[in-house]
Amino acid sequence: xxxxxxxxNKLKELGFNFYSGVxxxxxxxxxxxxxxxxxxxxxxxEGDAVATAAGAVVGGKKAVVLMQNSxxxxxxxxxxxxxxxxxxxxxxxxxLRGEPGVQDEPQHELMGVVTTEMLExxxxxxxxxxxxxDDIANQLKEANDCxxxxxxxxxxxxxxxFEKVDLKPENKYFDYAKKLVKSxxxxxxxxxxxxxxxxxxxxDKNTVFIATTGKTGRELYEIEDSENNLYMxxxxxCASSIGLGLALxxxxxxxxxxxxxGALLMRMGSLATNAxxxxxxxxxxxxxxxxxxxxxxxxxxxxxxxxxxxANASGYPLSTQVSGVSELTDAYxxxxxxxxxxxxxxxxSKGSKSNLxxxxxxxxxxxxxxxxxxx
Numbered sequence: 001x002x003x004x005x006x007x008x009n010k011l012k013e014l015g016f017n018f019y020s021g022v023x024x025x026x027x028x029x030x031x032x033x034x035x036x037x038x039x040x041x042x043x044x045x046e047g048d049a050v051a052t053a054a055g056a057v058v059g060g061k062k063a064v065v066l067m068q069n070s071x072x073x074x075x076x077x078x079x080x081x082x083x084x085x086x087x088x089x090x091x092x093x094x095x096l097r098g099e100p101g102v103q104d105e106p107q108h109e110l111m112g113v114v115t116t117e118m119l120e121x122x123x124x125x126x127x128x129x130x131x132x133x134d135d136i137a138n139q140l141k142e143a144n145d146c147x148x149x150x151x152x153x154x155x156x157x158x159x160x161x162f163e164k165v166d167l168k169p170e171n172k173y174f175d176y177a178k179k180l181v182k183s184x185x186x187x188x189x190x191x192x193x194x195x196x197x198x199x200x201x202x203x204d205k206n207t208v209f210i211a212t213t214g215k216t217g218r219e220l221y222e223i224e225d226s227e228n229n230l231y232m233x234x235x236x237x238c239a240s241s242i243g244l245g246l247a248l249x250x251x252x253x254x255x256x257x258x259x260x261x262g263a264l265l266m267r268m269g270s271l272a273t274n275a276x277x278x279x280x281x282x283x284x285x286x287x288x289x290x291x292x293x294x295x296x297x298x299x300x301x302x303x304x305x306x307x308x309x310x311a312n313a314s315g316y317p318l319s320t321q322v323s324g325v326s327e328l329t330d331a332y333x334x335x336x337x338x339x340x341x342x343x344x345x346x347x348x349s350k351g352s353k354s355n356l357x358x359x360x361x362x363x364x365x366x367x368x369x370x371x372x373x374x375x
Contacts, residue, residue: 020042056246219352285346
């Protein structure tokens with residue numbers, strides 16, 4: 001078995017100081033260590049954890065993701081369409097539940113067989129983490145070198161790899177003071193484009209915009225291509241998790257996540273995670289048109305959802321439902337003046353700009369110039 005404290009300290013020496021993940025009994029000692037000693041974000045699911053780590057990497061951190069192999073299926077979307085496409089390197093540890101020949105619960109049987117195959121299919125380089133302390137330095141060097149080439153690297157962790165570490169009591173203070181504000185005006189449905197134009201006019205050079213996948217990013221690009229924009233082209237639903245990682249990594253920057261209703265519905269657990277960590281420099285804007293506009297206008301179920309109330313119930317300090325671009329402006333300025341994690345929900349009309357183009361810059365180039373700009 002590995003001395004977990006020694007192993008964790010070696011990672012610290014290599015600069016890995018930001019962790020996100022979802023628990024697993026095989027990884028429990030290591031998760032206890034990073035909870036005690038490092039910045040550890042408890043994500044609602046493994047895909048969110050990968051996206052949060054990716055956001056932290058964009059912000060200049062060396063980030064680590066921890067998960068059970070059953071959750072690797074949940075992480076495939078960001079691993080393949082975010083990390084691979086944007087060339088954002090993360091270090092991962094995934095447990096090998098259901099290892100062939102080792103007795104385990106029946107739900108892990110298939111995943112134990114296909115875990116490494118899934119990593120290879122996703123073009124993620126991997127190794128079994130050695131249980132011999134003498135091998136670790138070389139393994140970590142190989143992993144670190146892989147990350148330097150902007151590629152993810154995962155260690156597959158077998159049962160009884162880490163020595164026991166006790167979890168220290170956490171003195172987290174929960175401040176439940178939160179405010180929900182709803183417009184008293186009749187709903188106005190501006191176009192998504194006009195809402196984006198208004199948001200763009202309010203930003204300053206210290207503000208990063210993260211636009212959800214689909215036509216939101218494409219319209220933002222056509223308004224003005226900025227070095228402080230990140231246009232998502234995949235990993236639907238991960239925008240606010242990326243924003244969380246970036247906001248925590250760079251508290252000196254203002255981070256605005258622009259989300260669609262279909263995307264937010266896909267990963268609503270991120271609301272609870274964002275609210276738990278409450279980065280004051282993060283604004284979460286929802287443009288809700290009740291449809292999947294980018295795929296032909298098919299309806300979403302958002303007509304049944306009061307998103308501002310959900311964000312409020314999840315713990316956002318300030319959640320606002322606005323009507324029209326004027327109220328959107330007021331809510332944006334309130335976020336700036338109050339300095340609180342905030343959520344703004346705005347109903348928009350269906351449809352998009354005609355002859356809408358696509359960004360002509362490659363995703364990894366968008367990421368690289370953003371990293372350079374926020375340095």
